[in-house]
Amino acid sequence: MDTPTLTRLDHCPAPAKLNLFLHVIGRRADGYHLLQTAFRLLDWGDSLSFALRGDSEVHRLGDVPGVPEDQDLVVRAARLLQQASGCRLGADIAIDKQLPMGGGLGGGSSDAATTLIALNRLWHTGLNRAALAALGLQLGADVPFFIFGSDAFAEGVGEKLQALTLPPTWYVIVAPPVTVPTAEIFAAKDLTRDTEPMKITDFAASTTRNDLQSVACSRYPEIGAAIDWLAQYAPARMTGSGACVFAELASEMEANDVVQSCPAPLRAWKAKSLAQHPLSGWID
Ligand SMILES: C[C@@](CO)(OP(=O)(O)O)[C@H](O)COP(=O)(O)OP(=O)(O)OC[C@H]1O[C@@H](n2ccc(N)nc2=O)[C@H](O)[C@@H]1O
Ligand SMILES: Nc1ncnc2c1ncn2[C@@H]1O[C@H](COP(=O)(O)OP(=O)(O)O)[C@@H](O)[C@H]1O
Numbered sequence: 001m002d003t004p005t006l007t008r009l010d011h012c013p014a015p016a017k018l019n020l021f022l023h024v025i026g027r028r029a030d031g032y033h034l035l036q037t038a039f040r041l042l043d044w045g046d047s048l049s050f051a052l053r054g055d056s057e058v059h060r061l062g063d064v065p066g067v068p069e070d071q072d073l074v075v076r077a078a079r080l081l082q083q084a085s086g087c088r089l090g091a092d093i094a095i096d097k098q099l100p101m102g103g104g105l106g107g108g109s110s111d112a113a114t115t116l117i118a119l120n121r122l123w124h125t126g127l128n129r130a131a132l133a134a135l136g137l138q139l140g141a142d143v144p145f146f147i148f149g150s151d152a153f154a155e156g157v158g159e160k161l162q163a164l165t166l167p168p169t170w171y172v173i174v175a176p177p178v179t180v181p182t183a184e185i186f187a188a189k190d191l192t193r194d195t196e197p198m199k200i201t202d203f204a205a206s207t208t209r210n211d212l213q214s215v216a217c218s219r220y221p222e223i224g225a226a227i228d229w230l231a232q233y234a235p236a237r238m239t240g241s242g243a244c245v246f247a248e249l250a251s252e253m254e255a256n257d258v259v260q261s262c263p264a265p266l267r268a269w270k271a272k273s274l275a276q277h278p279l280s281g282w283i284d
Pocket of ligand 1: 019022031032033034035037103104105106109139140141142143156157158182183186239240241242
């Protein structure tokens with residue numbers, strides 16, 4: 001008997017990430033910054049559904065506020081996979097957006113990675129992990145991490161990845177009422193770009209920070225206010241280029257208490273660390 005053809009993939013997770021620290025150690029000739037960072041996956045994120053189309057059209061169903069369909073990283077990811085593989089199939093893509101945008105949680109990048117992984121399966125395009133990561137890097141510096149599939153120590157612009165094994169833990173993530181454009185923070189004159197590089201083996205013993213945090217806080221004081229509020233409960237730090245900040249809590253119950261005491265206009269969520277990307281098993 002023939003295997004039935006897969007025509008849809010529903011509720012595909014696109015998890016958020018945290019940058020546990022982020023050091024800027026230099027700058028490339030093209031202006032992109034050389035980083036060292038620890039990426040951590042969270043069990044909280046967006047969810048995407050894909051329906052196969054027999055023609056080669058790619059459409060996003062529904063609206064993502066502020067993101068025109070053609071600029072959506074999901075639509076761009078699908079078209080890039082078509083180009084790279086010569087695939088003539090198309091897809092309708094629905095995004096259930098949960099993650100705050102421009103929050104440093106990598107939502108757009110994770111949506112793009114989930115699209116590459118899911119459509120590679122639905123379209124039978126057969127690209128391996130390295131090929132999908134290379135495509136992902138054309139869409140954003142964070143995309144290869146989500147394709148990599150586990151917590152990672154990252155270098156380069158975020159594409160040189162080594163697996164990290166970290167103990168499971170609970171986080172509270174707080175979003176101040178601002179959106180931070182990543183490019184603006186990297187372009188800032190007052191950004192320090194000369195943090196001493198470390199070895200992955202030194203990570204646990206090193207003092208770390210987020211080099212983008214002071215720049216972001218000086219432009220968006222709401223971020224500093226969110227850090228000050230969360231720091232009452234546990235050491236708090238910004239993720240990525242902001243605006244979200246996070247803290248590690250000792251238990252789910254403590255995380256719940258912090259979330260419940262969060263005052264408007266701050267918004268708070270709890271999330272558990274995730275050792276593996278839920279779709280990692282779909283690629284070789
Ligand atoms: C800062 C980080 C840390 O994980 O995350 P976010 O805060 O965006 O989530 C990433 O490096 C962001 O990755 P991503 O959000 O994919 O950024 P991209 O779209 O590639 O880049 C947006 C812009 O930021 C600048 N940029 C980005 C990455 C980098 N290493 N150096 C840079 O100078 C460039 O000006 C680029 O045009
Ligand atoms: N599917 C998508 N989800 C979120 N943002 C997207 C998407 N497609 C394109 N974008 C653009 O990418 C920008 C960065 O979004 P996001 O990845 O959520 O934040 P960050 O890079 O700070 O982690 C958004 O402001 C938006 O303009």
